[in-house]
Amino acid sequence: MLTANQIALIKASVPFLEEHGLELTTHFYRRMLEGNPELKSVFNQAHQMKGEQQMSLAVAVLAYAKNIENPAVLAGAVRRIAQKHCTIGIRPEQYAIVGRHLIASLGELLGEAATPELVDAWTAAYQQLADLLIATEQKIYDEQANVEGGWSSWRPMRVANRVEECRDVVSFYLEPADGGPLPAYAPGQYVSVRTFVKELGLVQPRQYTISQASGTGFIRITVKRIAGDTTPEGRMSNHLHKYLKTGDVIDVSAPTGDFTIDVKAEHPVVFIAAGIGITPMVPMIETLATENPLREVHFIYSTQNSETYPLRAEVERAVSGMPNAASAVFFTKPLEKDRIGVDYNAEGRISVDELRNFCQNPDADFYLCGPIPFMKSIAEALRSIGIIAPRIHSEAFGTGDWE
Structure with a gap:
């Protein structure tokens, strides 16, 4: 429990974090990965090279400092962070290193x-946050492991x-790979896969949406190859495209994530996706087609042309x-063979x-990816035509929240 003086000191740090937060987290990650290089296999190096993890942590630390008197308001953000942590196998003992x-x-x-x-105030504040994350993550691990076919951390697939x-x-x-069953998962959830990347000399994790409705006996991930296998964005996708073949074994985390849909609800739903953002939409639509086929559904999709449209069938x-469903497909660069x-x-x-x-x-829900x-x-x-924020749901691939 932080004292009143410690809370005041944390709040007094907000201007420093607003101006130097990214500098702090960049310094922190460099220091930690140099001092504990084994953690390079825990933290995705593509996100490190792009600065995404540094920015995400800077935003989180600032939000925590601003709400230090009532961290409960950050419960949603804490759960999303904990879910990401659970897909890469973060464990309580690692919080001491961090x-x-x-x-x-x-x-x-800060120097003098x-x-x-x-320092004492921030040490206490960090421990409070660590305890909150550890407890949230343990609850997620327990939930994942204590369902039929479930597991926590990594499982060979x-x-x-x-x-x-x-x-x-x-x-x-x-x-x-163990021949056991898979757990049921919610449409829109994701997993991490982990494999050795020769170019880095490291095991690396990467998160992918499960692109198929639950109940098939498989977890399907759909991976877009990003051009340039030396770029941070393309390293893992190119590795999987080049090297992951039928019969190979790869580590996979248990499904998690809150970008899901209330399948039983009756109000209309509109899915709006572009490119590989189609992947969470497919299991949502498949599940609705099976469990609530009369629901009003609209699917709006943007891609270049017929050769860049995955999972179309x-x-x-x-x-x-679904008798009350319709779709609208937009091609930004249609081919000569593509027929409007x-x-x-x-x-x-x-x-x-x-x-x-x-x-x-006005009761429709909108899902964006x-x-x-x-x-x-x-x-x-959507906001410009009167759709209120609680009706707009989104998922950003990578680390952090785009909003």
């Missing part, structure tokens, strides 16, 4: 301003099948089985006017 380097980094950046009282979906997109069908099969009205419905990007056609019911600029523009367009 805390040691974070407090030391704070002292090194890092008084013993301030065999590639039962590999399917080339379209240009630069491959689906991997994963089944437990799955979407069309699910939509065709057959392969796609409109050329160009999704506009406000086109969205308005799907927003007649795709590149961050795409989601920002769609969310802004």
Whole structure:
């Protein structure tokens, strides 16, 4: 329990964090990964190279400092962070390592301003947050392990099948190498996969949405290859495309995530996706087609052309089985062979006017997934036509929250 003086000292740190938070977290990660290089296999190095983890942590530390008097308001953010941690196997003993380097980094950046009282305050504040995350993560681990077919941390999975979906997109069908069952999972949830990346000389984790409804006996992930296998974005996707074959075994985390849908609800739902952002939408639509086929559903999708449209057959099969469902496909760069009205419905990007056609019911929920600029523009367009924020749900791939 923090004292009143410690709380005051933490709140007094807010201006420093607003101005130097990213500098602090960048220094921290560099210090920690140099001092404890074994953690390079825990933290995705692509996110490190892009600065995503540094920025995400800076935002989190600032939010924590601003709400130090009532950290309960951050419960949603804490759970999302804990879910990410559980997919890479974070354990309680690692928090001591993180805390040691974070407090030391704070002292090194503040210099003489890092008084013993301030250091003590931040040490206590960090331990409070660590205890909260540890408890939340343990609850998630327990939930994952104590269901039929469940597990926590990593489980070896065999590639039962590999399917080339379209240009630069491959689906991997994963089944437990131990021969056991899989747990039921909610549509929209994700897993991490972990494998040795030769170019880095490290085991690396990467998160992928499960792209198929539960109950098939497989966990399917659908991976887009990012051009350039020397870039941070492309290293893992290229590795999986090049090297992961049918029969291979790879470590997989238990499913988790809150970007899910209330399948039993009756109000309309609109799915809006671009590119590989289609992956969480497919299991949602498949599940609705089976468990609530009369629900009003609209699927709006943007991609370049017919050669960059993964999982199309799955979407069309699910939509065709729902009498109150419809889809609209936008091609930004249609090919000569692509036929409007057959392969796609409109050329160009999704506009406000086109969205308005799907927003007649104010009770509709909207699910967005795709590149961050795409989601920002769609969310802004939805708000401009009167859709309230609680009705807009989104998922950003990578680390942190795009909002």
